[in-house]
Amino acid sequence: MSFQKPSHTFTKIHLKALRTNSLHILFTLSFTVFINTFSFAQQDLPKDGESIPAIQEKEQPITTLKDSTSINVEQLLGSKKETDSVVTDSIKPKPLLSSTISYKAKDYMSFKKKEAKMYLYNEAQVVYEDMDISAGLIIIDYTKDLVYAKGIKDSSGVYSQRPVFKQGANVIEPDSIVFNTETRKGLIYNSQTEQDQGRIITEVTKRVNDSVYYLKNAKFTTSDNLEDPEYYFLIRKGKLVPNKKVITGPTNLFIYDVPTPIGLPFAFFPLTKTRRAGILFPSFGEDGNRGYFLQNGGYYFPISDRVDLAVMGDYYTNGSYGLRLESKYATRYKYNGNLGFRYENLITSERGFPDYAKSTIYNLRWSHAQDGKANPSSRFSASVNLGSSNYYTQSINQLNLPNTQNNTLSSSISYSKTFEGEPQANMSLTATHTQNTQTESISMTLPTFQGSLSRIYPFAGKDGVKKGAIQNINLQYSVKAENRITTTDSLFFKSGMFDDAQIGAQHSIPISTNFKVFDYFSVSASTTFQENWTLKTVEKYYDTTNEEIVTQDVNGFDAFRTYNFSTSIGTTLYGVFNFDKDKEGKKLQAIRHVIRPSISYNINPAFDNYYDDFEIIDADGTTKGEYTRFEDNLFGAPNNTFSSSIGLGLSNNFEAKVRDPDSTKTESKKIILLNSLNFSTSYNVAGDSLKWSPVRVTGGTQLFDNKMSINFGATLDPYALDTNNTRINTFNVNNGGSLFRLTSANLNLSYSLSSKDGGKNNQNDAVDDRLLSGGRADDLFGVSQDFAAQQGSEYNEEKEERESDEFYNNKIPWSLRFAYAVNYGNSTRQNEISSHSLMFSGDIELSPKWSIGGSSSYDFKNNGFGLTQLRFERDLLSWRMNFTWVPFGTYNSWNFFVGIKSSILKDLKYEQRRKPDEGL
Structure with a gap:
């Protein structure tokens, strides 16, 4: 066993292990597949080096919605499962959007869950809180909190449906937009x-x-x-x-x-869009007598939403300067007005030169109007224009040329109140001012008080019906008190202006009635009782030392009383002259004549008890002088001569009925031949001579569809003149003359005509300025040259677009205005035309953007032209160009202006003027 090879031993052991653990290996592989499948379902990223095949997801079906839909984003995406081991967390996850999105589209809305994006196509709209986006294509990215919007191309390849971004009052129209709903x-x-x-x-x-x-x-x-x-x-x-x-x-x-x-x-x-304080940039230039200048520079103060103030000044290098204060105020449904004060210290030439001069001029204007519904029982109004008599002619910053032709400055401030009841009581307080710029005389009332009670019918029936002379008897009561001041320009606002002030009051009680007789005649009768109060009378005596009549003022209350009686009877006669009795369709069908004759009788007793005598010692002996202590009374002196007169009056009206030129109309057309033709005179029964008064003839009519207005008048005297041109008690016809002697006559004619489209409309703030200054509303005296002040006034006006025509000259709009006046005088055989003039003005629009105009006058008596102005205007779309020229006369000058119409850029302008005191 010990000699066995190691390799063989190892191999043997390995093979044995594979056979023994097969079930364990199979379990491990199964567990791995399960874990991978579970992990992929949770979208975890794979490890490096591993690849996972793509999984194809099926897109959500396309949904077409016509109406706006509100969807909660969390419900659409579904709730997330928490992977943290902690089941409950104190910090809740933040939603994708903080508010609900409302959206719609015409073609389709598609939500891709994987991308977390919503696609809206064709006329798409998204509303998120106060944001509103409309576009051809809108993409909502929920993961990045972004909204993409852009236009789309139509079938012809044109980029259309550009985005429109709205937030509050702000509107933006871009090519495309990217908006973050989180950071905004x-x-x-x-x-x-x-x-x-x-x-x-x-x-x-x-x-x-x-x-x-x-x-x-x-x-x-x-x-x-x-x-x-x-x-x-x-x-x-x-x-x-x-x-x-x-x-x-x-x-x-x-x-x-x-x-x-x-x-x-x-x-x-x-x-x-609201007013803000700021600098008013001046205009600069050169004046021949005063050097270089800066005009109309200053500061604007928006004091409140109801009132503002503009402080402006002028400065010239020779030391002249000017100050202007302009304020406007308004309270909706109550009142509105404007107040302006102008002061100029003028220096001509340089100190040490013979033409050196220094003067000051000023002008105060105030206009106030009360809304008619503010207080029906009381009303306050003001129209004030006072100052130096030569302000409009000498001001170096006066560009409203028509104001230079005003001969009168006038002002009126009034307050009136009505006290309801039976009878109704009315009272008013009025302060007036009239100033002649030629004579520099000023007349003022500070103030005038007027009070009255409505008519009282003491004998009227209980049902209010008034029949006959007794039941129609009525009476009234009125009182008028004045403090009248007459002064001159040099004493204005000085203590001396009050030296000759007149104070007085007049009480009046008229009693009248009216009734009919013979069903066709109207009869009226009246009597009036008056009582006059005064605080100053006069006393006269003859000074033998100086041999003159001395008049002394007597201060203290005094009064006199008068009364009179009058009655009249009149009727109305109608006459029709029919020229188309057989209904032949004649052009002139009938003429209607209305006659209103009247006869009146007046009695004015003599109140000689208010007259006194004083002795005058002259070379021929002692004579007596007669006077009344009330001769300087504010409302006149009592009459000391009895008069009993008969008045005769005759009024006429002529109308014609003609065939209407429009054949579709069956009714005839009425036209006025003479609107009025009146005759009046009187006969003094109690007079010892010259009993007949001159016959006064007046009349007027309108012609050419009321475009021409004609008014005329004449005075015919039946008595002759002696060699000293004094009227004598001899009829003119008995003195070898005609039945009547023409002593005066006048004729006024005005004519306005235009093309169908009309000419240029000059109604703007400059017209209001002319009216407030006492001038004319039309442009017969020219138009204002203050073009910078008119910037923005016409910018928002809607202009009619004329149809384009190949031959534009067939549609040239034009307008023309005439005013003709002639006066004749022959009261003392002078036989002369006292005044004879023609004023004319017109405008022509050579093209929709070019217009020319002019105004002038001609004096036929003095054979010369009056104030003449030529004007040119060019509409440069967002800009405007004006040029005016006064070629000759006292105010010869020119003015060139070019600037932006819009008021927000009104300081962007170029203006050059040539002053009247320089030669052209």
Whole structure:
């Protein structure tokens, strides 16, 4: 045994072991397969060097949904089995998404469980919290918390259904977008978004949160054409705060993709829809007499949501300066208004030169309007325009050219209140101001009080029915009190303006009735009692030393009372002249004539008890002078001459019935031939001479579909003149003349015509400025040259797009306006035209973007043109260009302006002016 070979021994032992442990080996292999199968089901990674064949999974079936579906992500994926040995953990696993996702698609929605992704195709939409994404294709990655969105190509290969990203009020339209629902950050490619009036086209946008976006290679513009904007600011790097601002690094202006030298190292674009405080950039230029200047620079203060304030100033290198305060206020459903004050210290030439001059001018304007529904029983309104009489003509920052033609400044502030009841009581307080800019005279009432009671019918029936003369008797009560001041421009707002103030009150009680007689005649009768109060009277006496009449003021309360009586009777007559009795279809079918004759009788007693005498000693002896202590009374002096007069009146109206040119209409068309033709005169029964008053003739009509308005008037005197041109008690016809002597006449004609589309509409804030300044609403005196102030006013207006026509000149819109006036005077045989002028203006749109216009006037009496203005306007899409020119006259000047329409970039403009005091 000991000599046996080792190799043989080992082999023998090995073979023996295989035969003995076969069952154990089989059990081990079976256990290994079981463990591997279990481990693969749990998706554990295999060991290095081992390979596992891929297992093909069957995809989920495609589901087509038309409606929005809300699915919980955890339920869709199924719950995970915990592999940790600890059954219960204090830290719960975080869900894939923190909120529910709602989504829909037109064609299909496919969820791949292995990838944990949802695919939405064609008109897809995903809503997650406040985020809304719409696109042609949307992919939701649940494992990475990402949402991919992009467009799709249609059958023709066109990229369509670009993503639309909405979050709150922010809307972004990119080519594609990647959004992380966990961090709420995202990348947006080739996006387009609109902020207020600005549009931003960005190559790459990084969304940090809902209030901060970082931009790269972005274009900022206000153009409506986002595919090919006519201008934009290229922002290489920037930061966007939606609805607030855009802050950029180096940026410069591009016009049709052509870079311009206009650039800034950094820029700030406001996007806020609410008001913010900020600097108002001035405009600069040169004035021939005052040097270089900066105008309208200042600061804007948004005091509150209801009121704001803009403080602006002007400065000239010769020392002249100006200050402007502008404020607007409004409370919804209650009131709104604006307040403005302007002050200018003007220096002409230089100190030491013979033409050196220094002056100050100012202007105060206030407009207040109350909403009609705010308080039906009380109302407050204001329209104030006061200041230096020469403000509009001398101001160096006055660009509203029509204001220079105003001859009157007027103001009114009023408060009224109604006290309901029976009878109803009304009261009002009014302060007025009237200023003549030529004579510089000023008349003011500070204030005027008026009170009244409604009509009272003491004899009316219990049912309120009033029949006959007795039941129609009614009376009223009214009182008017004034503090009237008359002064001049030099004494305005000084103590001397109150020296000649007049204070008084007038009480009035009218009693009247009306009734019919013979069913066709209307009769009215009335009597009025008045009592006048005053705090100042006069006393006159003759000073023998100086041989003159002396008038002294007597302070103290005094009063006088008057009354009068009047009655009238009138009727209405109708006459129809039928020219188409046989129904032949004549063009002129009938004329209707309405006549309203009336006769009145008035009695005014003499109140000579209020008159006193004083002796005047002259060379011929002693004479007596007569006066009343109430001769300077605010409401006039009592009458000292008895008058009894008969008034005659006749009014006419002419209408025609014509065949309508439209053959489809069966009814005739009514047109007005004469809207009114009135005659009036009176006869003084108690007079001793010149009993007949001049006949007054007035009339008016409208022609050409109410486009032409005509008004005329004349005065016819039946009495003749002597050699001194004084009226004498002799009829003109008995003095070798005609029946009546034409003493005055006037004719006013206005005509407005236009093409079907009309001309340019000039209704804007400049029109309100002209009306507040006492000017005309039309443009016959020209238009404002303050184009910078008009920026943004028309930007949001909807404009009608005219149909394109090969022959555009057949559709050129135009408008034309005329105003003709002539006045004739011959009261003292002067036989002259006192005034004779023609004003005209018009606009023509040569193309949808080009318009020209002008306004002027001609004085036929002085043979010369008045204020003339020529204007040109070019619509440059997002820009506007204006040029106005006053070629001759006192205000000869020109103004060129080009700027962006949008109000958010209103400071981006170029403006050049030539002042009126410089030669062209």
